[in-house]
Amino acid sequence: xGKLFAVVMVIITLVSAYFVVEHTWWxxxxxxxxxxxxxxQLEETMLGTGILFILSQLLLAAFVFFADxxxxxxxxxxxxxxxxxxLSAVILVGIEILxxxxxxxxxxxxxxxxxxxPNSLRVDLQAEQFAxxxxxxGPDGQxxxxxxxxxxxxxxxxxxxxxANDVAARDDIVVGSLTIPVDKPILLTxxxxxxxxxxxxxxxxxxxxxxxGLDIPIxxxxxxxxxxxxxxxxxxxxxxxxMRAFLEVLPQDKFDEWLKTQSQ
Amino acid sequence: MxxxxxxxxxHHHSPPQGFIxxxxxxxxxxxxxxxxxxxxxxxxxxxxxxxWLMRLHLAWxxxxxxxxxxxxxxxxxxxxxxxxxxxxxxxxxxxxxxxFVLTTAPQAGFGNYIxxxxxxxxxxxxxxxxxxxxxxxxxxxxxLVSSLFVSDGPPISGWTAYAPLxxxxxxxxxxxxxxxxxxxxxxxxxxxxxxxxxxxxxxxTIDLRAKGMTLSRLPLTCWAWFITAILSLLxxxxxxxxxxxxILDHIGGTSFFIPAGLVVSDAxxxxxxxxxxxxxxxxxxxxxxxxxxxxxxxLGIVSNVLACTCRKPLLSxxxxxxxxxxxxxxxxxxxxxxxxLSGMSPYSGxxxxxxxLFITIPAAIVCLxxxxxxxxxxxRLNTFGLFAIGFISVFLTGGLSGFFxxxxxxxxxxxxxxxxxxxxxxxxxxxxxxxxFTGTYFWFPKMFGRMMNETLGKxxxxxxxxxxxxxxxxxxxxGFAGNVRRYAAFTDDYMLPLIPVxxxxxxxxxxxxAVQLIFIFNLFWSMFRGxxxxxxxxxxxxLEWSTPSPPPFDNFGGQHPVVxxxxxxxxxxxxTAEFIPQFTPDPVIKA
Numbered sequence: 001x002g003k004l005f006a007v008v009m010v011i012i013t014l015v016s017a018y019f020v021v022e023h024t025w026w027x028x029x030x031x032x033x034x035x036x037x038x039x040x041q042l043e044e045t046m047l048g049t050g051i052l053f054i055l056s057q058l059l060l061a062a063f064v065f066f067a068d069x070x071x072x073x074x075x076x077x078x079x080x081x082x083x084x085x086x087l088s089a090v091i092l093v094g095i096e097i098l099x100x101x102x103x104x105x106x107x108x109x110x111x112x113x114x115x116x117x118p119n120s121l122r123v124d125l126q127a128e129q130f131a132x133x134x135x136x137x138g139p140d141g142q143x144x145x146x147x148x149x150x151x152x153x154x155x156x157x158x159x160x161x162x163x164a165n166d167v168a169a170r171d172d173i174v175v176g177s178l179t180i181p182v183d184k185p186i187l188l189t190x191x192x193x194x195x196x197x198x199x200x201x202x203x204x205x206x207x208x209x210x211x212x213g214l215d216i217p218i219x220x221x222x223x224x225x226x227x228x229x230x231x232x233x234x235x236x237x238x239x240x241x242x243m244r245a246f247l248e249v250l251p252q253d254k255f256d257e258w259l260k261t262q263s264q
Numbered sequence: 265m266x267x268x269x270x271x272x273x274x275h276h277h278s279p280p281q282g283f284i285x286x287x288x289x290x291x292x293x294x295x296x297x298x299x300x301x302x303x304x305x306x307x308x309x310x311x312x313x314x315x316w317l318m319r320l321h322l323a324w325x326x327x328x329x330x331x332x333x334x335x336x337x338x339x340x341x342x343x344x345x346x347x348x349x350x351x352x353x354x355x356x357x358x359x360x361x362x363x364f365v366l367t368t369a370p371q372a373g374f375g376n377y378i379x380x381x382x383x384x385x386x387x388x389x390x391x392x393x394x395x396x397x398x399x400x401x402x403x404x405x406x407x408l409v410s411s412l413f414v415s416d417g418p419p420i421s422g423w424t425a426y427a428p429l430x431x432x433x434x435x436x437x438x439x440x441x442x443x444x445x446x447x448x449x450x451x452x453x454x455x456x457x458x459x460x461x462x463x464x465x466x467x468x469t470i471d472l473r474a475k476g477m478t479l480s481r482l483p484l485t486c487w488a489w490f491i492t493a494i495l496s497l498l499x500x501x502x503x504x505x506x507x508x509x510x511i512l513d514h515i516g517g518t519s520f521f522i523p524a525g526l527v528v529s530d531a532x533x534x535x536x537x538x539x540x541x542x543x544x545x546x547x548x549x550x551x552x553x554x555x556x557x558x559x560x561x562x563l564g565i566v567s568n569v570l571a572c573t574c575r576k577p578l579l580s581x582x583x584x585x586x587x588x589x590x591x592x593x594x595x596x597x598x599x600x601x602x603x604x605l606s607g608m609s610p611y612s613g614x615x616x617x618x619x620x621l622f623i624t625i626p627a628a629i630v631c632l633x634x635x636x637x638x639x640x641x642x643x644r645l646n647t648f649g650l651f652a653i654g655f656i657s658v659f660l661t662g663g664l665s666g667f668f669x670x671x672x673x674x675x676x677x678x679x680x681x682x683x684x685x686x687x688x689x690x691x692x693x694x695x696x697x698x699x700x701f702t703g704t705y706f707w708f709p710k711m712f713g714r715m716m717n718e719t720l721g722k723x724x725x726x727x728x729x730x731x732x733x734x735x736x737x738x739x740x741x742x743g744f745a746g747n748v749r750r751y752a753a754f755t756d757d758y759m760l761p762l763i764p765v766x767x768x769x770x771x772x773x774x775x776x777x778a779v780q781l782i783f784i785f786n787l788f789w790s791m792f793r794g795x796x797x798x799x800x801x802x803x804x805x806x807l808e809w810s811t812p813s814p815p816p817f818d819n820f821g822g823q824h825p826v827v828x829x830x831x832x833x834x835x836x837x838x839x840t841a842e843f844i845p846q847f848t849p850d851p852v853i854k855a
Contacts, residue, residue: 001645001650004726005650008729008730009657012657012733016661016733025762026745027745027746028745038673038674038677041671041674042668046668048667049667056631056664057657057661059635060635060638060656060657060660063641066640067638067640067642068643068645069642075576075640075641075642075834075835076639076640077576077579078640081579081580082579085632085633086629089625090625090629093624093625096667097621097624097625100621100671104672104674107673108610108613108672108673108676111673112610112613113610128527129436129437148524148525153529193525193526194432194436194526194527196426196428196429196540200680200746202677202746202758205676205677206676207676208607211541211606211607212428212523212525212526213523213524213525213540214541216607229757231748233680233681233748233749234426235420235426237429237436238346238437238752240347240752241347241755
């Protein structure tokens with residue numbers, strides 16, 4: 001029975017590892033400046049834990065294989081007792097942890113601790129039950145104030161703007177998809193009008209909860225043009241699965257053209 | 265630490281007469297343990313059926329599921345479930361499995377039955393409190409399940425019930441009114457039951473140990489139940505008020521978790537001043553220790569059973585105890601790793617990441633000690649032994665994927681994807697369930713006086729072991745591909761190609777689920793038709809094997825057991841017997 005266990009364990013381990021090594025299902029191509037850091041961190045973690053996974057499962061299989069013997073036999077103590085095992089766990093796992101923390105904290109810092117470029121394009125994001133609405137400041141460079149009591153999906157005032165009394169709000173552009181220029185830093189400020197939502201673009205390597213009551217800034221630079229999906233990853237109600245929008249990354253000139261048509 | 269407890273303080277309640285006092289409102293820890301066990305069995309079957317329905321819907325979203333429209337004409341018109349009904353099933357699946365299975369069976373079920381016998385006591389310290397804990401837990405289960413049948417639908421906010429979705433009431437959508445209140449009531453009630461149980465376990469372990477049962481002679485199961493009871497006491501004490509506040513937000517007009525200015529369906533909500541993150545902090549301050557409440561009893565059961573399977577002492581008893589204590593302590597310092605992306609300060613991301621990674625050190629040591637115990641052993645691979653070794657494998661697999669999620673920079677990508685679903689199902693779901701199977705196959709003869717069928721047990725093990733890898737390993741791959749969890753359907757372009765993987769998982773889940781019928785048949789058939797069990801069929805060393813199977817009402821037939829040695833004395837050098845139970849006096853070895 002123990003021999004069978006060992007064989008099954010080896011098969012499970014190798015099959016599990018095969019799909020990871022082959023990248024049969026893997027991350028989509030990265031399109032952000034900070035993304036390669038995330039990818040490297042993930043690949044290194046994969047390598048470390050992958051080796052530990054294969055090693056530990058195969059050791060378990062081997063020990064069970066050799067311990068499964070019929071007939072009289074002397075029990076063997078593990079050579080050296082528990083101390084070397086404890087020490088090796090502390091040292092090996094400790095090194096793994098320290099490395100991951102040092103390298104990983106730099107990646108984390110590159111996303112969250114570096115201030116946004118002062119020349120960033122500022123975009124607002126208002127999330128609501130089952131839609132994302134993006135806002136650009138318009139020619140005046142100023143966002144109008146949000147008035148929750150004026151928010152109305154019925155008349156299309158997703159941000160609760162008051163153009164009659166608020167000059168800054170008059171030229172605000174509100175659209176249902178995020179269009180940005182390539183290679184330009186973007187400062188996206190997120191808020192939600194009802195539930196917690198989340199902004200996830202796998203290609204951007206960004207996922208961020210949007211919490212009602214908070215303004216959450218995040219900044220990034222896209223490096224490739226194209227159209228990508230933005231999905232909600234925080235359970236927000238019955239239509240959660242259908243809550244999505246598109247990210248369109250355009251060359252600068254195309255973007256300028258797009259922005260001009262929007263403000264007319 | 266080596267304080268010798270006085271002979272167990274006996275509480276002397278006489279054997280009850282009549283069916284109701286014997287089997288329903290019993291004060292006997294053995295009956296209460298079984299009541300908990302069967303409640304968990306009912307819960308796990310319910311939870312599993314819910315997961316089948318979810319899996320079917322995810323793989324074949326437009327196919328009608330027979331009889332489902334009978335269960336819920338609104339939730340599944342024509343047998344095809346609505347997105348909100350999917351979320352309801354998911355919410356109840358998670359809640360039932362976490363609370364009524366993983367928290368209930370390993371600790372309250374086996375702990376109740378075995379702990380007093382293993383420490384040589386006649387019963388728990390507070391038998392009446394013990395009965396109360398069970399019945400409070402039972403009421404909680406009924407309350408939760410009743411939410412399936414309320415008019416505006418069962419709750420849809422997941423087992424984590426994040427506010428404001430869970431706090432705004434029916435304004436937020438179906439299931440968020442009465443269904444959500446019932447959920448919060450059920451969980452608050454469950455907290456009360458668990459707190460009472462925890463007090464009882466702690467008092468029992470400290471006060472009722474038999475003569476000679478010093479702390480350093482406690483079987484590792486008892487250590488695990490003791491540590492888990494302390495965790496429960498501290499964790500449920502936080503969830504209880506959190507649930508009360510949530511209920512108040514619904515019916516008391518308060519705004520603990522709801523900030524100002526929320527607009528739902530074009531209506532400005534009459535709330536101001538609360539914080540959605542407050543709920544997350546309270547919930548996860550409970551929620552992370554909860555993971556260990558589910559798994560630490562498993563660590564104890566597996567360690568205990570592994571010594572018996574390997575026929576040798578554990579490589580290091582003291583290290584295992586130390587690691588369990590370290591894991592339990594660290595579990596209170598890591599709750600923020602569930603909230604890396606919640607919008608709290610990014611500095612706290614690093615603060616919570618470091619202890620999360622550190623917790624892998626004691627966990628890794630536990631696994632190495634087990635490996636070192638299996639090395640050079642003389643295995644007797646009964647079904648419980650197979651499940652114990654299977655536990656090591658799935659616990660390792662689930663633990664290793666935790667390395668990814670412990671790092672905020674990687675969590676940025678993998679958070680809320682199926683990678684997380686695969687991770688926690690392995691490390692807390694499957695591992696804990698394997699712990700329960702180990703316990704069931706090991707203690708069944710003691711609990712029911714009969715043997716389970718070994719052939720059926722082994723078939724059950726093999727199909728389950730392969731099955732769980734087929735279900736949960738591919739979920740990690742889905743996570744790498746960015747497949748979001750908690751979706752009722754996959755309509756996004758990049759997720760469409762992943763549907764075949766979901767179909768594979770669904771087939772594996774249904775098959776593995778069907779395999780559990782073998783277990784259930786074996787369980788009930790053996791209860792009545794199994795071979796009669798001797799007092800010590802596994803030649804094990806703990807005190808429960810000194811008494812007949814099943815034990816008499818007062819456990820030891822009026823005797824006061826005395827403990828002479830540490831547990832797990834198998835094949836000790838120089839000993840004449842292959843194993844020396846804790847209750848064997850031996851003048852050669854110091855008592």
